[in-house]
Amino acid sequence: MSEEAALAALTTDAAEIAGIGEISGRLKAGFMADLVITKGNIFQEGEIHSVWLQGDEKQLIDRNTNLLDQIFQLQVGELTLDLELDKTDKDQLTGFLTSGEQQISLFNINYHGSRLTFNAEMSQAGFDGINRFTLWFDEQGIHGRMLDKHNTVTTIAGLPTKQVIPILIAEPKPAVEYVSTLTQPNVAYGREAAFKSEKLHISNATIWTSDKQGILEQSDLLISHGEIERIGQQLSTPSGYQFIDATGKHITAGIIDEHSHIAINGGTNEGTDAITSEVRIGDIINPDDIAIYRALAGGVTTAQLLHGSANPIGGQAQVIQMKWGENATALKYTPAPASIKFALGENVKQSNWGDNFTRRFPQSRMGVKSLFTEAFNEAQAYQQALDDYQKLRRSEKRRQVAPQPNYRLDAIVEVLEQKREVHIHSYVQSEILMFLRLAEAYKFKVGTFTHILEGYKVADEMAAHGASASTFSDWWAYKFEVYDAIPQNTCLMQDSGVLTSINSDDYEMQRRLNQEAAKSIMYCDMSPENAWNMITINPAIQLGIDEELGSITKGKQADIVLWDHSPLSVYAKVESTWIEGKRYFDRRVDKQMLQKVNEERAALIQKILISQNSDNPQPPGEVVDEIREPEWHCDTQYDAWQHSRQGGEI
Secondary structure (H helix, E strand, O other): OOHHHHHHHHOHHHHHHHOOOOOOOOOOOOOOOOEEEEEOOOOOOOEEEEEEEOOEEEEOOOOOHHHHHOOEEEEEOOEEEEEEEEOOOOOOOEEEEEEOOEEEEEEEEEEEOOEEEEEEEOHHHOOOOEEEEEEEEEOOEEEEEEEOOOOOEEEEEEEEHHHOOOOOOOOOOOOOOOOOOOOEOOOOOOEOOOOOEOOEEEEEEEEEOOOOOOEEEEEEEEEEOOEEEEEEOOOOOOOOOEEEEOOOOEEEEOEEEEEEOOOEOOOOOOOOOOEOOOOEHHHOEOOOOHHHHHHHHOOEEEEEEOOOOOOOEEEEOEEEEOOOOOOHHHHEOOOOOOEEEEEOOOOOOOOOOOOOOOOOOOOOHHHHHHHHHHHHHHHHHHHHHHHHHHHHHHHHOOOOOOOOOOHHHHHHHHHHOOOOEEEEEEOOHHHHHHHHHHHHHOOOOOOEEEEOOOHHHOHHHHHHHOOEEEEOOOOOOOOHHHOOOOOOHHHHHHHOOOOEEEOOOOOOHHHHHHHHHHHHHHHHOOOHHHHHHOOOHHHHHHOOOOOOOOOOOOOOEOOEEEEOOOOOOOOOOEEEEEEOOEEEEEHHHHHHHHHHHHHHHHHHHHHHHHHHHOOOOOOOOOOOOOOOOOOOOOOOOHHHHHHHHOOOOO
């Protein structure tokens, strides 16, 4: 065979067989930079020096051996030695250390990637035993260490003999001047110290209790040990309590958002399958999300983080509290019952998602119902197999082969056994009725229909079933299935006996849920008290956390908000927000932190300018394509977001 034919068998012919002949196998413009660099003919006595894979080099024979041609003067502790190497024999380096007339031979010499290692018997130089050397070459010289027989480290530094200069005592480096301080989380508005539970006496405020006591004028509130201790009028300030005069101000329970997508890291939809009940929001909570702090500034203390609406059966949800500065585990509100996201409508059948989303079942509303039925039947069969296994194991008193665990079906079984609440994205009355009837057929109760903008059409059926509703105040006509949405939806559902709340489903709206609740007063004459309950006690009931949260009631957790106006006013601002009696937001502190952020920004800019104009500027850092966490919404597709970051179209 000719050399040309042999080379083709390894390159062009192989690439054609592999189906990559248009991008690989040749040295040609536009082809992948896969190269082999040899010294001499590779088919004779040639030697491979380096291999390149798509532009990245792997050196097999170091090209920097020219460094070995120099004599280096080394400082080994208090001893000065000359290092000389001989590379005449390409297969083996030789060398020695000299000091005056003394010469110390080196053995086990190895050089690779500017790193030289060798051993030497150093008794002539005053060291015991065989010593091990590791040295690194660079443009400034040579540096490294020596290990004696006791593994004691002696540092080594040296220069080529032609560059040897007198050793000077180095001047101490100036202390580094730090601009920023370490905070938790280590972002803007992070805190330098942990929050502490407060003992408070808030006096002479209007208290929106969100319970049977209603709205109390000119009343006092005592909190201690993270709980609401007492509510009354003209209370005395106990010893050790901080007194706050709240004359003209209002106190409410912390706002609760039934439907949120903040503080989620890496995507809100697992869009690869129609059923993804095994995935969990609780695994990807991002405690550094600035949206947590902003929510506190709007009086929000608790939220349910839901998966998006790409799947008829989505993932397991997570209730969190806005404990800014805590880690992801501390944010989780563990007393909350288990819940899961289901979805109906345009999103799950992938309407208007483009030609890349036409293969996954279902593609119609009929298919959505069929998929639910199939999933519920499969879950029942799975649970029956587990039950049969346990019965057989007890009766025969011997080991049986257990059914394979299925985390996806485990979650659906919990739904059927009413151990996991369903929060289902919904709009159209026909699908709402379909799912109510399906749930009744499988003998479980729907927890909450979320969004449900046609809920007013089927409010009586929802009330009869026992399902609740979490909706928007006045969103409509943003897609086909919400053309029939009306702003009187909240009143009509409540009047029919449906427990109703207002949710955000949006980063910005979450900070003004108080105003969203107030809109029902304007649109359908809802009472202020009922309007406020839609963002406090009602969502608390929907999430199963009303025994501890959602109202200002003696013995409940001290999640409270102090407002400077009526909380339903467009002029209302949050002055302070407490969770478990800890003040996670305070407007006066916020102003101080804003000033600190501005000062830090100015100081950092000055350090950059000084560095750029200094005599010894630092080398510019590598520009990194920062992956910013987007604002996740119900219909956000992670793979589409990634595609857009790479320059494609969604």
